Amino acid sequence: MSLPRIDFSHLAAFVAACDCVSMSQAADALELTTSALSARLHGLETRLGLKLFARHGRNMLPLPASVFLYNRSLRLLSAEEFLQRRTASATDGAIRSFGVQLDEAYTGTILAHAVLDAIRHVHSIQTACFIDLILSRRSPAEQHTDRAPLISTSSQSLEIAVRCTEGNSRARGASLLPADIWIRAGEAPSDIRTGKETLKDLLIPELPGTLSDDIAHYFSEIRPSYHIAAAAVGLQDYFGIARLLSSHDLLLPRALLPARVAASGPRVSAVPGAPACLIEVAESGDDSVVKAFLAELRRRLATEDPSESRRPFRPAATMRQIGTLNLVLKTGSMRSAARAVGLTAPMIPAQIAQLEAALGTTLMVKGRGGSTPTGSAAELHPMCVGIEHCFNAAIRMSRKVAADFQQSIRIGLPPSWSSDSRTSECMAVALSAFHREYPECHIEVDEGPRDVLHGGIRSGRLNIAIVGRVALQVGSIAIGTSEDISLVVNRRAGFRPHSRRVSADELRRIPLILAPAHVTMHQTLIAALAKATVQLEPVMRLGSIPLIVSIIRRSPFGTILPASVVRKELEAGLVEAFPLDHIVPRRRLWAIFSTENPLSEMERHLIALIKNAFADALEDAKQPLAAAES
Known part of the structure; x- marks a missing residue:
């Protein structure tokens, strides 16, 4: 079990900052000061080595590099929130699960927000089944680990996609959700002289699947009077979208309008003559929870105010507490869990107690033979394991994303x-x-x-x-x-080997300063001499090579290093170097x-x-x- 420095509170602050149109609005939603929110976000960026936001005018906008972490944060925070609701409702039995899959290209859109809000609503009215939101790339070159269910026993899945009724991505069948319209969105004010809205040239951003090509082809063939061009700007490139809106109108399905843009109150109107879009749901299985989710999603997509602010996540548990519970259940006891991670015995019960307080349920019961897990702990365990795995993978991959960007x-x-x-x-x-x-x-x-x-x-x-x-x-x-390593000895030690090659016995008689716990070559040397039944015991064990060199320069000691390390000391005549390639080869x-x-x-x-x-x-x-x- 790792002890992460990043926790749910950082992810909740990050999600709120991405969803709200300003940092002050996000801070108010989280009941934090703006400086406290900025400190959390800066800490997250520092620990990941990933820049997540950049200034645009008076606001901070999420960068494209933040998309990966945002999607995984939604999944984790939704799971942690479900744990809170589950224990509060005292629901018994194993947790069922089904997944809702969206292409990563839908991130931050009205559709993606409606999907998550529908999931959270269904979780608020039932806690027997967890709805797992999976936002990941659909490229064949991408790994499939992100699409794996949080709970391994999950057997159902829904895949939601927007398709045009014309073109290559033509809808394959009847839509289970309302048909969507194409809109033009812009930020231009009304014309002062006429009082009418000023319409600009239309640009199509990069849309999921073949939507961009389909609508461009449709208007060029069917309605050539429209002047439409494509823009190489994705829906998650908020800087690019802001730049386009300053001089053009965007043409896109209403459900794919970025929620941040919708919240800023843009000028939006339907495009006459455009083909309809269908929001398709490919499902497997028939379940009452699935039907409840689709009904709520349909209601939210039909709302007239898609810019309604989302209720922020308020995590109660920490990843360390969840990881501790997983370790206790894996090792069989709190004592074994403490030994596994090198902690003192009281620290494990303290973490379990804090998790019990956060979730409002008893997880471990003390007895004569030690502590045993409760039925609640056994029911929550599969989901807690999935949360820990997803959390560690998200943090690991976010650093990979930093390199990719x-x-x-x-x-x-x-x-x-x-x-x-x-x-x-x-x-x-x-x-x-x-x-x-x-x-x-x-x-x-x-x-x-x-x-x-x-x-x-x-x-x-x-x-x-x-x-x-x-x-x-x-x-x-x-x-x-x-490099070839050498025996480096202070001249005042008066060391003179019998031949050019220093023997093992001669090496043993020299007062050596080594760092076997830190330097591989010192470990290798000691192991090589041990095979020749020569026990090498240094007079000092130091963890700093510069400190070792400084001592060798001043005192009659020796050490093992490449000769280039003491180049200045060799030129000054303070030390001598003797090759040891016959003992430790390159x-x-x-x-x-x-x-x-x-x-x-x-x-x-x-x-x-x-x-x-x-x-x-x-x-x-x-x-x-x-x-x-x-």
Whole structure:
């Protein structure tokens, strides 16, 4: 179980900020000050490395990069809200579920808002069945993990789509929801001289499926008097939509008008002669909850005020509490759960108690043999597992989205040797070249030992990491070879080996300062000597390479490092370097990444630049050691 720094409260603030036309309106809806809301949003952006909003005039608009997180936040917050309603109603029995699937291209539209509002309404009147809203891409190249149901036992699904009665996306059958009309939407004021609305040229934004091509073809063939052009601006590109509205009218189905635009009170009118659109529902199964949902959706789509503000989410539980419950039920006891995550025993019961207070139900009962889960805990468990899985996947993939949108890439590196080392120079060359090509991309570099870097890749905290040994469950690309390592000794130690190659016994007699918990080469050296029955015990174990070098420069100690790390000390005659390639041979270096998410083109290009930098520096790496030996 991970202990996330991002929680439902951050996601609720983010969703409100996306839905409301201004930050002050969102803050009022959440009963927060504007500064408190801004702090939550800034914290979310910082922790994800993903810029979610940008200023447009006096307001902040969501960026296209925020679409992924927005859709997953709706799903998670709706599930957490259902848990609250379920426990408040004291409904018994296993939780049933069916999914409602929408293409991600519908995000933020009147249709998408109506779907979510209908789901929340049905949850308010019944809590036996959870309606799972799934907004994801329908591209064949996309992974299907986002379309998996939150509750694994879900057996039904509805797919909602808008289709034109003319063209390639022609409706396949009767619509279960009201037919929709094509509208022209603009922000132009009335003409002062005539008092009439000023109509502008019509532009068709990028619409889901083939709607854009269908309507453009229809008017060019059937009604050529209309002057219509296509615009390469998606419905979730609020900056692009605002720019288009300032000079044109938009042509689109009423249900696909972005809700933020509708809330701003645009000029809207029906387009005469346009073919009808049908809102189709492809369903499987016949269920009373499904019928209730469709009836409510039909009512909301027929309302005359689609800009009605949405009631904000108010999560009561936290992801940490839900994750703790899942861990207790998985391990079988609170004590085992505490051991699994390295917490003290009282911390687990405290989290369970807080979750019980948030949901208003008892989840664990104490007995002589320890605590046992209640029937309520067993019923909620499948959904809690789904929430935790969805939450972790959303946070992990949001960092991937940051890289795809050229905003942020997080790189993990081994502990710094020094500013002069070949590894540092190669990374500096590669990152400088990358920044010249992608100046808008923010690069973050974290340092840590091998296991920490692998953990960062698996959790999604890091996009790429450079390691000397590759563990399981990660992808890898070879980028070059490591430097030859050397025994570096202060001259005042008076060390003189019997031959050019330092023997294991000679190495053991030197007072060494190592960092075996942080540096892979030190781990490798100790393991190699142990096979030769030579036990190497350092006089100091430090976690900082610069500190080790500083001590070696001043005192009669030795350490194990590439010679390039102590280039200045070698030139000043303060230390001597002796090769150890016969004990620890040169190893390959790898760029590792998550196998769950394919590398973006930008990430692949960065790895290629790193690989080229190591290849160019391969011959130069031998020069410092050669100079020292001469």
